[in-house]
Amino acid sequence: MKHFKITTENSRLSARDIADNFDDLHPPLDGAQAIVEAGRCLYCYDAPCMNACPTRIDIPKFIHQIRSGNLDGSAQTILSANIMGGACARACPTEVLCEEVCVVHHTEGAPVKIGELQRHAVDHLMAKGGAHPFARAPLSGCKLAVVGAGPAGLSFAHRAAMLGHDVVVYEAKPKPGGLNEYGLAAYKMANDFAQAEVEFLLAIGGISIEHGKVLGDNLSLGDLCTNYDAVFIGAGLTNARGLGVDGEDLAGVGDALEFIETVRVAEDKSSVPVGDNVVVIGGGNTAIDAAVQAKCLGARNVTLAYRRGPDAMTATQWERDLATANGVVVRYWAAPKTFSGGARVERAAFSTMRMDDGKLTPSGDSFELPADMVLKAIGQTLNSAIFSALKLEGGKIAVDAHYQTSLPGVYAGGDCIKSGEDLTVQAVEDGKQAAIAADNMLRAKRKGAGE
Amino acid sequence: MSDLGCIIGGIESINPFWLASAPPSDKKYNVERAFKAGWGGAVWKTLGVDPPVVNVTSRYGVHRTQDRRIIGINNIELISDRPLDVNLREIEEMRREWPDRVIIGSIMAPMDEEAWKSLAIKVANSGVQGIELNLGCPHGMCERGMGSAVGQDPEFVEQTTRWVREAVNIPVFTKLTPNVTDIIVPAAAAKAGGAHAVSLINTVNSVIGVDLDTMAPTPTVDGRGTHGGYCGEAVKPIALHMTAEIARQPETQGLEISAIGGITTWRDAAEFIALGAGAVQVCTAAMLYGFRIVEDMNEGLAAFMRDKGYRSIADFKGKATAQTVDWNELNINHDLKARIDDEACIECGRCFIACEDTAHQAIRIDAKPEGGRKFTVIDDECVGCNLCMHVCPVKDCITMEAVDTDRPYLTWPEHPKNPLRKAAE
Missing domain, CATH: 3.20.20.70 (Aldolase class I)
Structure with a gap:
């Protein structure tokens, strides 16, 4: 568990301290460490870790390949199932995926460090440079459009390019990568890894990215359907949820994702303004990323307020431990009531909650915290207005078992679809499977036309 | 001392x-x-x-x-x-x-x-x-x-x-x-x-x-x-x-x-x-x-x-010498079956794949109602070879249990299937 430098009563952080805080969360394994760690793997048959991975990476095989000294092959095994294996190795909550079910838990008390080994292999291949490890199938002549250059869209684009199609990716932001670039704590993606990975992925060829293209603004779904053989929507969730409490519009009350983005894009992290008394509202990993980064920037007091109890919190235990080990105070059963102050927010008031017959109810008590910065991490919603042509379910885009939306030839995946799990690795799988489905559709179509 | x-x-x-x-x-x-x-x-x-x-x-x-x-x-x-x-x-x-x-x-x-x-x-x-x-x-x-x-x-x-x-x-x-x-x-x-x-x-x-x-x-x-x-x-x-x-x-x-x-x-x-x-x-x-x-x-x-x-x-010194014999002196009627301790099993599947691919197809996998997999030895197929026990990463999880065959000590030279068997009489 990493201990960041944090502000104490007697000292504030220097710019150097802050830069150190944003260095790699986990230092990479060196070659000897990787061999030792790989040696702990039992090479399970039909391994639980592999089944726990949404992209079904053949984990025993890639770890065996590290042991045998076939690092190129190891990376190839990973990337053939998950082209963003490098980002997932850094950002995946492995403690609730592959590593949670690793059987070495039972024999040694701690799982094989699958994420760190995966990073070792993929980093090796990316550092080595040279030819892209995957070749494209004979070109199909089909052109596919992708909305959103996040993990789902890029995964779709890579797989589609590999299957022989040409792809144009439309992205609203100035950089590709989506939440990998903008939505994760900076120490999880140190050294501009998200951009390096996109560059690596694009090296397969056949993919172009157009930035500044916003669906419903300067890009229309109808046009895409007309101009392309198939469309994939990996637009994510772009509307921030509101709390609907008084004072939400005060200066100093903002969205956690925006804060995370500000930190990510800042060259000099010490230039990012942070409050002295920061309150983060929410219970997911984004809330943790915001809270811990506020600490890394030098906030004196950071409180993470969550309206339910620990069992309901979606942030993993590892993430919670990272936060509490670094001075973040977690307050459960605390629902925001009002934010108040003058020109800026100064105080946050909370109702204490409890479960009453399975229903979350105010207990009648309340408390107040000094707050000069409030960050809301209560989730995002789909900008449904721009998807009026598509059937929605539960506020998200409905897709069938083949990731096809209600419009034939239009596919969707990632956080914007109903099953979206707010996981990079799931988005990558969605994109990959949608590309395979689109390819099957296009092949069937061509076969039909040829007959 | x-x-x-x-x-x-x-x-x-x-x-x-x-x-x-x-x-x-x-x-x-x-x-x-x-x-x-x-x-x-x-x-x-x-x-x-x-x-x-x-x-x-x-x-x-x-x-x-x-x-x-x-x-x-x-x-x-x-x-x-x-x-x-x-x-x-x-x-x-x-x-x-x-x-x-x-x-x-x-x-x-x-x-x-x-x-x-x-x-x-x-x-x-x-x-x-x-x-x-x-x-x-x-x-x-x-x-x-x-x-x-x-x-x-x-x-x-x-x-x-x-x-x-x-x-x-x-x-x-x-x-x-x-x-x-x-x-x-x-x-x-x-x-x-x-x-x-x-x-x-x-x-x-x-x-x-x-x-x-x-x-x-x-x-x-x-x-x-x-x-x-x-x-x-x-x-x-x-x-x-x-x-x-x-x-x-x-x-x-x-x-x-x-x-x-x-x-x-x-x-x-x-x-x-x-x-x-x-x-x-x-x-x-x-x-x-x-x-x-x-x-x-x-x-x-x-x-x-x-x-x-x-x-x-x-x-x-030499205490194991008497027990070291030629193959021909071993008891062919001795029988062992592998036993898998469900409590100790960590469900790695190593025993299964070893037996399935390279031995006698004597281990079965069943899905547990509560999730996970249960490994069971099929006694009729198990020849007691020890392979599963050796590949199991958990000590004493797989043991070899002697089967009471009720048959006498029998060596190959005396075995009925041995074409060169010495006549008993």
């Missing part, structure tokens, strides 16, 4: 752990450090007839497991490359300074009576308690008609042993090479020549690996390599078998054995002693970890003896 003292070939030793004739026993400096660490004796690195040999660089290659642990060393070093009189002077000093420790002089000479006898006498005069004949070195020396070139010819083994017996009046150990088809032949020859004991095994002929960049065998000497002598943990099973055979075969029964071959822990030593060795010699473990490795060899062996109630090495 268990007594680790032992007598081998008539020589008393404070414990059964001697350094084998090898690089660690090349000079006084090393042997002195070994004695300080607690070794009971040392067989000095083999002495030859002057002028001394000249060695090459480099000399060692290793066999590693995937996690980089070394399980074997291969060497292409020759016998001592220091002048004989320097070695003998150091041996004399060591004998004077360490009267309670054993020093054996290892010698090697061409097939010439005078050469063997005069070398043996010179070495004996330095005060060694015994002479060991190096008839095993499988590289370099054999190409000059020495080492394994002698050890592979039983007549030469007997002859050299007899010459040295005639020349000196101290115990003679004949060191055997494992690079033969049947170890009993040279062992019997040594016995016939009058050896007080045999030492075995010398190193196994080997190529330890190939450098795939330079396409040369390792260790590489200026771009080329040669076969060498393999030793260390990996050769222990070969040495155990040869020890067991000499101890139990009528031709060699009673011949004392100074066992060598991959001994790394007290347990290895105990296994050799159980199969009939009177004492052991060690080289590779010391080369890999230093002389301090002997501390736990002594302490562990003493603890084992205390636990089992053995008061001396002699108490359990």
Whole structure:
């Protein structure tokens, strides 16, 4: 568990301290460490870790390949199932995926460090440079459009390019990568890894990215359907949820994702303004990323307020431990009531909650915290207005078992679809499977036309 | 307190752990450090007839497991490359300074009576308690008609042993090479020549690996390599078998054995002693970890003896010999079935895939109602081969349970399916 430098009563952080805080969360394994760690793997048959991975990476095989000294092959095994294996190795909550079910838990008390080994292999291949490890199938002549250059869209684009199609990716932001670039704590993606990975992925060829293209603004779904053989929507969730409490519009009350983005894009992290008394509202990993980064920037007091109890919190235990080990105070059963102050927010008031017959109810008590910065991490919603042509379910885009939306030839995946799990690795799988489905559709179509 | 003292070939030793004739026993400096660490004796690195040999660089290659642990060393070093009189002077000093420790002089000479006898006498005069004949070195020396070139010819083994017996009046150990088809032949020859004991095994002929960049065998000497002598943990099973055979075969029964071959822990030593060795010699473990490795060899062996109630090495020497038999003497009616402990099982599936792919398809996987998988042995298919038990990473999770067949002890020669069965009547 990493201990960041944090502000104490007697000292504030220097710019150097802050830069150190944003260095790699986990230092990479060196070659000897990787061999030792790989040696702990039992090479399970039909391994639980592999089944726990949404992209079904053949984990025993890639770890065996590290042991045998076939690092190129190891990376190839990973990337053939998950082209963003490098980002997932850094950002995946492995403690609730592959590593949670690793059987070495039972024999040694701690799982094989699958994420760190995966990073070792993929980093090796990316550092080595040279030819892209995957070749494209004979070109199909089909052109596919992708909305959103996040993990789902890029995964779709890579797989589609590999299957022989040409792809144009439309992205609203100035950089590709989506939440990998903008939505994760900076120490999880140190050294501009998200951009390096996109560059690596694009090296397969056949993919172009157009930035500044916003669906419903300067890009229309109808046009895409007309101009392309198939469309994939990996637009994510772009509307921030509101709390609907008084004072939400005060200066100093903002969205956690925006804060995370500000930190990510800042060259000099010490230039990012942070409050002295920061309150983060929410219970997911984004809330943790915001809270811990506020600490890394030098906030004196950071409180993470969550309206339910620990069992309901979606942030993993590892993430919670990272936060509490670094001075973040977690307050459960605390629902925001009002934010108040003058020109800026100064105080946050909370109702204490409890479960009453399975229903979350105010207990009648309340408390107040000094707050000069409030960050809301209560989730995002789909900008449904721009998807009026598509059937929605539960506020998200409905897709069938083949990731096809209600419009034939239009596919969707990632956080914007109903099953979206707010996981990079799931988005990558969605994109990959949608590309395979689109390819099957296009092949069937061509076969039909040829007959 | 268990007594680790032992007598081998008539020589008393404070414990059964001697350094084998090898690089660690090349000079006084090393042997002195070994004695300080607690070794009971040392067989000095083999002495030859002057002028001394000249060695090459480099000399060692290793066999590693995937996690980089070394399980074997291969060497292409020759016998001592220091002048004989320097070695003998150091041996004399060591004998004077360490009267309670054993020093054996290892010698090697061409097939010439005078050469063997005069070398043996010179070495004996330095005060060694015994002479060991190096008839095993499988590289370099054999190409000059020495080492394994002698050890592979039983007549030469007997002859050299007899010459040295005639020349000196101290115990003679004949060191055997494992690079033969049947170890009993040279062992019997040594016995016939009058050896007080045999030492075995010398190193196994080997190529330890190939450098795939330079396409040369390792260790590489200026771009080329040669076969060498393999030793260390990996050769222990070969040495155990040869020890067991000499101890139990009528031709060699009673011949004392100074066992060598991959001994790394007290347990290895105990296994050799159980199969009939009177004492052991060690080289590779010391080369890999230093002389301090002997501390736990002594302490562990003493603890084992205390636990089992053995008061001396002699108490359990050869205790496993009677149970070591020919395949034809095994009970074909004995039956075992694997049992998997569900509580201990971690569901890795290793037993399943081992049995499914390479054995008898005797393990079934069922989905557990609560999630996870349950592994069950199909008794009708299980032949009790032990493979699942061995591959299981959890100790005692898979055990082998004896099936009460209610059938008598039956050997293959008596088995009804044996076409060459001896008539019972």
